Amino acid sequence: xxxxxxxxxxxxxxxxxxxxxxxxxxxxxxxxxxxxxxxxxxxxxxxxxxxxxxxxxxxxxxxxxxxxxxxxxxxxxxxxxxxxxxxxxxxxxxxxxxxxxxxxxxxxxxxxxxxxxxxxxxxxxxxxxxxxxxxxxxxxxxxxxxxxxxxxxxxxxxxxxxxxxxxxxxxxxxxxxxxxxxxxxxxxxxxxxxxxxxxxxxxxxxxxxxx
Numbered sequence: 001x002x003x004x005x006x007x008x009x010x011x012x013x014x015x016x017x018x019x020x021x022x023x024x025x026x027x028x029x030x031x032x033x034x035x036x037x038x039x040x041x042x043x044x045x046x047x048x049x050x051x052x053x054x055x056x057x058x059x060x061x062x063x064x065x066x067x068x069x070x071x072x073x074x075x076x077x078x079x080x081x082x083x084x085x086x087x088x089x090x091x092x093x094x095x096x097x098x099x100x101x102x103x104x105x106x107x108x109x110x111x112x113x114x115x116x117x118x119x120x121x122x123x124x125x126x127x128x129x130x131x132x133x134x135x136x137x138x139x140x141x142x143x144x145x146x147x148x149x150x151x152x153x154x155x156x157x158x159x160x161x162x163x164x165x166x167x168x169x170x171x172x173x174x175x176x177x178x179x180x181x182x183x184x185x186x187x188x189x190x191x192x193x194x195x196x197x198x199x200x201x202x203x204x205x206x207x208x209x210x211x
Contacts, residue, residue: 008043021047022071026099028119029107030075031082033139037128038121041138045119052118055108063104072100107140117141 010017020040025048028034036044051070054062077085077093085093097105111118122137 008039025070026073028138029099029103033137035135035137038134038136041121041136044138049116049118052108052111055103056112058104066100070100072098074098
């Protein structure tokens with residue numbers, strides 16, 4: 001029985017499991033997304049979200065707690081394609097910012113107004129080669145727009161409303177661009193046309209009497 005034993009053992013010893021969790025958490029903070037198995041992602045999510053909650057305090061005690069759990073390591077410099085940049089000696093170029101510094105300076109302030117739910121698990125169809133294990137993508141939730149808003153796909157009613165709104169806007173813009181003369185010619189009523197004919201007839205009669 002597993003009384004008072006939370007989490008999965010992942011078929012590893014305690015030290016191996018801690019090292020695995022620490023390395024995967026550092027990679028997630030550094031890159032923003034990682035690809036792993038579903039069981040590992042669920043275990044890692046609990047660990048990373050607790051670290052982010054602690055880092056949101058921004059105090060020296062919080063930094064020491066994160067360093068104790070996560071340790072600290074340098075981050076490699078990467079190019080636009082995400083590839084590691086090497087120097088002339090064949091060694092990886094390192095950034096000035098470490099993993100813990102990025103967690104406190106960039107990641108934690110991003111979720112200042114969010115209470116939990118800093119990560120997202122996306123299941124993929126590809127299976128791991130060898131044992132066909134289920135794979136997922138674990139990623140940090142993107143920022144203010146995504147964290148605070150409704151991320152559901154628009155429904156049928158919303159799509160129809162958007163189409164109606166677009167059509168109404170297009171109609172207003174086209175009406176505003178119609179020339180004034182053309183609009184006056186089109187808007188003439190039958191009564192106005194009769195008045196115009198009567199005035200023309202009176203003018204003709206006046207011309208005949210003057211002759």
